[in-house]
Amino acid sequence: MSAESLEFKFEIDPDEDLLKQLKEFEAHSSEYLIQGFSQGINVRELVLTRSNHIDTLLCKLWQHLKITNQFSLIAVGGYGRGELHPFSDIDLLILAGDSPNPEQTTNLSHLITLLWDTGLVIGHATRTVKQCIKLAKQDITVVTNLMESRLLCGCEEQFSQMKILTAPDKMWDAKKFFDAKTKEQKERYKKFDGSSYDLEPNVKSSPGGLRDIQLIAWVAQRRYYPKSLFQLITQNVITKKEYYTLVKCQLFIWKVRFALHLISRKAEDRLLFDYQRDTAELMGFKDSKNLLAVEKMMKRYYRSVLIIRNIGDILLQSIEEDLPGSWFTKVSVKIDDDFQIINHRIDAIDTNIFNRQPSNLLKIFHLVAKNENIRGITATTVRAMRAARNKITPKFRKKPENKQLFLQFWHIKHTTSRAMFLMKRSGILSDFLPAFQKISGQMQYDMFHSYTVDEHTLFLLKNLTEFTEDDAKKHYPLCYEIMKKLDKPELIYLAGLFHDIGKGRGGDHSEIGAQEVLNFCKDHKMNDDDTETISWLVANHLIMSLTAQKRDTSDPLVIKNFADMVGTPQRLELLYILTVADIRATSRSLWNSWKDSLLKELALATLAYLKNEQNRKFDSWKKTKENALKILTEESYSSEKIEYYWQYLDVSYFIKIPAETIAWHSKSILDQIDTNPNPSEIVVAIRKRRDGAGSEIFVFSKDVDDLFATLTATLAQHGLNVQGASIYTDANGYCYDSFFTLDNTGKPIITDAEQKRLETAIKRNIKAIDSSDIAIQKRMPRQFKHFDVNTEIVFSKDEYSHYTRLDIIARDQPGLLALLAQAFKQCDVRLHDARITTLGEKVEDTFIISHKNNDVIDDPQDQDDIKQAIKRQLASKI
Numbered sequence: 001m002s003a004e005s006l007e008f009k010f011e012i013d014p015d016e017d018l019l020k021q022l023k024e025f026e027a028h029s030s031e032y033l034i035q036g037f038s039q040g041i042n043v044r045e046l047v048l049t050r051s052n053h054i055d056t057l058l059c060k061l062w063q064h065l066k067i068t069n070q071f072s073l074i075a076v077g078g079y080g081r082g083e084l085h086p087f088s089d090i091d092l093l094i095l096a097g098d099s100p101n102p103e104q105t106t107n108l109s110h111l112i113t114l115l116w117d118t119g120l121v122i123g124h125a126t127r128t129v130k131q132c133i134k135l136a137k138q139d140i141t142v143v144t145n146l147m148e149s150r151l152l153c154g155c156e157e158q159f160s161q162m163k164i165l166t167a168p169d170k171m172w173d174a175k176k177f178f179d180a181k182t183k184e185q186k187e188r189y190k191k192f193d194g195s196s197y198d199l200e201p202n203v204k205s206s207p208g209g210l211r212d213i214q215l216i217a218w219v220a221q222r223r224y225y226p227k228s229l230f231q232l233i234t235q236n237v238i239t240k241k242e243y244y245t246l247v248k249c250q251l252f253i254w255k256v257r258f259a260l261h262l263i264s265r266k267a268e269d270r271l272l273f274d275y276q277r278d279t280a281e282l283m284g285f286k287d288s289k290n291l292l293a294v295e296k297m298m299k300r301y302y303r304s305v306l307i308i309r310n311i312g313d314i315l316l317q318s319i320e321e322d323l324p325g326s327w328f329t330k331v332s333v334k335i336d337d338d339f340q341i342i343n344h345r346i347d348a349i350d351t352n353i354f355n356r357q358p359s360n361l362l363k364i365f366h367l368v369a370k371n372e373n374i375r376g377i378t379a380t381t382v383r384a385m386r387a388a389r390n391k392i393t394p395k396f397r398k399k400p401e402n403k404q405l406f407l408q409f410w411h412i413k414h415t416t417s418r419a420m421f422l423m424k425r426s427g428i429l430s431d432f433l434p435a436f437q438k439i440s441g442q443m444q445y446d447m448f449h450s451y452t453v454d455e456h457t458l459f460l461l462k463n464l465t466e467f468t469e470d471d472a473k474k475h476y477p478l479c480y481e482i483m484k485k486l487d488k489p490e491l492i493y494l495a496g497l498f499h500d501i502g503k504g505r506g507g508d509h510s511e512i513g514a515q516e517v518l519n520f521c522k523d524h525k526m527n528d529d530d531t532e533t534i535s536w537l538v539a540n541h542l543i544m545s546l547t548a549q550k551r552d553t554s555d556p557l558v559i560k561n562f563a564d565m566v567g568t569p570q571r572l573e574l575l576y577i578l579t580v581a582d583i584r585a586t587s588r589s590l591w592n593s594w595k596d597s598l599l600k601e602l603a604l605a606t607l608a609y610l611k612n613e614q615n616r617k618f619d620s621w622k623k624t625k626e627n628a629l630k631i632l633t634e635e636s637y638s639s640e641k642i643e644y645y646w647q648y649l650d651v652s653y654f655i656k657i658p659a660e661t662i663a664w665h666s667k668s669i670l671d672q673i674d675t676n677p678n679p680s681e682i683v684v685a686i687r688k689r690r691d692g693a694g695s696e697i698f699v700f701s702k703d704v705d706d707l708f709a710t711l712t713a714t715l716a717q718h719g720l721n722v723q724g725a726s727i728y729t730d731a732n733g734y735c736y737d738s739f740f741t742l743d744n745t746g747k748p749i750i751t752d753a754e755q756k757r758l759e760t761a762i763k764r765n766i767k768a769i770d771s772s773d774i775a776i777q778k779r780m781p782r783q784f785k786h787f788d789v790n791t792e793i794v795f796s797k798d799e800y801s802h803y804t805r806l807d808i809i810a811r812d813q814p815g816l817l818a819l820l821a822q823a824f825k826q827c828d829v830r831l832h833d834a835r836i837t838t839l840g841e842k843v844e845d846t847f848i849i850s851h852k853n854n855d856v857i858d859d860p861q862d863q864d865d866i867k868q869a870i871k872r873q874l875a876s877k878i
Contacts, residue, residue, distance in 0.1 A: 012064045022118040029053040043255045050084040062153040065107045070097040072154030080148035086261040092124040140180040174223040196305040197451040204269040208305025212312045249304040303441035317379040344375040351384035358391035362405040369419035392431040410490040417462035450587040459585035482573045495537035514539035544579040548598040549837045554656045563609045576603040594723040627659035648730035684759040688748045695748040697739045709821030725834035789842045793867045803850045804857040823869040
C-alpha cells in the first residue's frame with residue numbers, strides 16, 4: 001500500500017452531491033489509515049499521509065468554491081507541521097484582505113460548514129495580517145501557531161508578509177520566547193503534579209509527552225531558524241545519538257496516540273483505562289507469564305517519556321546558555337580539581353574526567369548530595385557522563401573503591417532527594433545496579449499504584465529525606481525523630497531502594513528483594529548485623545501496614561505477636577518510617593490521616609511493649625476500666641449509673657477500647673437517655689478524632705436485623721468512606737458500634753450541621769429499619785470496570801478473639817459493606833469486628849464473625865453457604 005495511493009485521486013464532480021463526495025473521500029482516508037496501521041506502515045508515513053489527504057480535500061474544495069486571492073488558507077498547529085493523527089483537530093487560519101468581498105465571505109462560511117458536515121473537527125480563525133500581528137505580539141500561543149503555519153491555497157505574498165512581520169526581529173525575540181515557553185511548560189507540568197507516570201497519562205501534554213518535543217523545536221526555531229530538529233546537529237545543539245533517540249521515542253508515542261485515536265474513534269490524547277488494553281492489543285503487544293500486554297506497552301511508554309524529559313532538559317539548557325545577550329552570566333565556584341558549580345549546576349571542569357577516572361560517575365552524586373546549592377548537572381557534563389556509561393562494566397562494579405563509593409552515597413544524611421533522582425534519571429543507578437534496570441518503567445496495572453516501580457521507589461526515598469526537614473516535625477513527628485537520630489542512614493535507604501526490586505519476576509517480590517539485598521550487602525562487605533537488618537526490612541516491608549489495617553491493635557495479644565516478630569526497637573523504628581514512606585509514595589490518594597493514626601498507634605504500642613516489661617501483662621483491662629471510671633466521676637457522672645450500663649459489658653470490651661473512648665461512649669449514653677432496663681432511645685454521637693484521623697461515629701442501639709447494613713448504607717449515602725469499624729454487643733442485647741470515617745476528600749466531618757444531618761438520618765433509618773431506603777446511588781468510578789478482581793473469601797480461626805475470621809478480596813463498589821451485611825443476615829451470622837482496607841480498585845477486608853449463638857463457624861458447608869451468599873450479593877450490583 002503506497003502512502004500516495006489515495007491523495008491524488010480526489011476530484012470534485014460538479015454534477016454530483018458535493019457533501020456526499022467529501023464524506024466518501026474522508027471515509028476512504030480513514031479506512032486507509034486503519035488498514036495501513038494494521039499492516040505495519042510506519043506511523044511517520046501515516047501521520048504525513050493523513051495531513052496530505054486533508055491538504056488535497058481542502059485545496060480541491062477551495063478551488064471548487066472559487067475563493068479568490070483576497071483570502072489565503074493556512075494550516076497551523078500540528079496540521080501546519082504536517083502531523084495529523086486520525087481524529088486530530090484541523091487548525092486553520094484564513095487570512096483576509098482589508099476589504100473582503102461579501103460573496104467570498106459567504107463562500108468561506110460555506111467551506112467551514114461543509115468541513116464540519118463531513119465529520120472533520122475544525123479549529124479556525126479569520127483575520128487580516130494586521131490582526132495577526134496585533135494578537136501575536138500579545139499572545140505567545142498565537143505567535144507559536146504562526147511559526148508553524150503552512151500555506152495551502154491563496155496569496156503567497158500575503159502569507160510571506162505575515163511571516164516576516166512575526167519573525168524574532170519584529171517580536172518575541174529568542175530570549176523572551178524561551179522564557180515564555182518554559183514558563184508555559186512549568187505550568188503544564190504542575191497540572192500533572194510534575195509526574196510523567198500517571199495511571200492515565202496524557203500522551204500529548206504530560207511531562208515527557210509530545211508537547212515537550214514540540215517545545216524543543218519551537219525554541220530552537222526561534223533561536224536557530226532550522227527547518228527540522230535534524231539541522232540542530234550542525235548547530236551543535238543536539239548530538240546525532242540524542243536526535244535519533246528522541247525521534248525513536250517520538251515515533252513510539254505517535255504510534256500510541258495513533259492507535260488511541262483509532263480505538264476511541266475521537267481525538268483522545270488521554271491514555272485512559274477504557275482504551276489501554278485495546279490500544280496495547282492493536283499495537284501488537286502480547287501477554288506473557290509475568291507481564292500483561294498492557295503493562296508491556298506502558299513500560300515502554302514510561303521509558304520513552306523519561307528519555308524525552310532527560311534529552312529535553314539537556315537541549316533546553318544548551319539553548320538557554322546560547323541565547324544572545326549578556327543576561328546569561330556564568331558564575332562558577334570551584335569545588336575541587338575536577339568539578340565546579342556553574343549557576344547552581346555541577347560541572348566537570350574537564351569532561352574527559354569520566355573516561356580517565358570512571359569512578360567520577362559515582363563521585364559526582366556525592367558532591368550533589370552534600371551541597372544544597374547544586375540543583376542539577378550542566379548539559380555538557382550530562383552528555384559526558386552518558387558517553388562514559390559504557391565504563392560501568394562488571395569489572396567496574398567489582399572494584400572495591402567503586403563499591404565503597406556507591407555504599408558511601410547511601411551513608412550520606414541526605415537533606416533532599418535531588419542526588420538520588422539525578423542518579424536514577426541519568427541511568428547511572430541502573431547501570432551500577434542491574435537489578436534496578438529490571439523495574440525501570442515497570443507499570444502495575446491497577447488503581448492502587450500510581451507510578452512505575454522505579455519512580456515509586458524514588459518517591460519513597462524522597463519521602464525519607466523529607467522526614468529530616470523541619471516541616472516534618474509538625475506533620476510526621478515520629479518519623480522526624482527517628483530519621484534525625486539515625487547513625488547509619490544507609491540501613492533505611494538501601495531497604496527503600498530494594499523493597500520492590502523483586503517485582504515483575506513472578507513469586508513473592510519481598511522474598512526476591514530480600515535475597516537481592518542480602519547478596520548486595522555481602523558483596524559490598526557490610527557487617528552481618530546491618531546486612532540482616534536491611535534484608536529483614538525488605539522481606540517484611542508490608543507486614544506493619546497489614547497488621548495496622550487488618551488487626552485490632554488495641555488487643556494486647558496483637559501487639560505481643562507483632563513485637564515478637566519485629567524483635568528490637570531499632571527494627572520497629574526503621575520498619576515504621578519505611579512503611580509510612582512506602583504508602584505515601586504509592587499513590588497521591590492512598591495516604592490519609594486514618595492510616596497515619598493506625599500506624600502510629602501500632603508503632604507506639606509496640607515500642608512501649610518492647611521497652612517495658614510491665615506492658616506484657618494481660619490484666620491491663622482492669623486499669624483501662626479504672627481510668628475510664630475516673631474520667632467519668634471527675635466530670636460528675638454518677639458511678640451508680642455508670643455501673644448500671646457496665647454490668648452488661650465483658651472483659652473484651654475493656655481490652656479493645658481505650659479508656660478515653662469508653663468514657664466518651666458512656667457519657668454519650670448517659671447524656672441522651674435515662675437509666676432504664678429497656679431504653680427505646682437510639683444514641684448517636686459523632687466526634688473528630690483528636691489526632692485528626694477522621695471522624696468517629698458511635699451508635700448505641702438495640703441489636704436488630706439489618707443494623708450493620710443500615711448503618712453502613714447510611715454512611716455511604718452521606719459520602720463517607722468507612723476506614724474501620726468496631727462492633728460490640730453487650731449481654732443485654734445492645735450494640736456499641738463505632739465507625740471511623742473520612743469523606744470523599746480524605747477529611748473528617750467538619751461542620752455541626754453535617755453532624756446533625758447524619759445523626760438524624762441514622763436514627764430515622766434505624767427506627768424504620770424494615771422500610772428505610774438504604775440504596776446507594778453513588779456510581780462506581782469509571783476506571784474500576786476495567787479491572788478484573790476475582791472475589792476471594794477465606795475462613796480461619798482468629799487467634800485473638802477465638803471467633804471466625806473472614807478475609808475477603810473483592811472489587812470495590814458503592815455500598816459494599818451494606819451488601820456484605822445483607823449476606824451475613826441471610827446466613828444468621830453475627831458480626832463482632834471489621835477492618836476495612838481499600839487498595840485502589842479492590843478491597844481487602846477482614847471480619848470477625850460467629851453464629852448467632854457466638855459459636856465459631858467451622859463447618860465447611862456453613863462456610864460455603866456464607867461464601868455463596870456474599871458472591872450473590874456482590875454480583876447483584878455489578
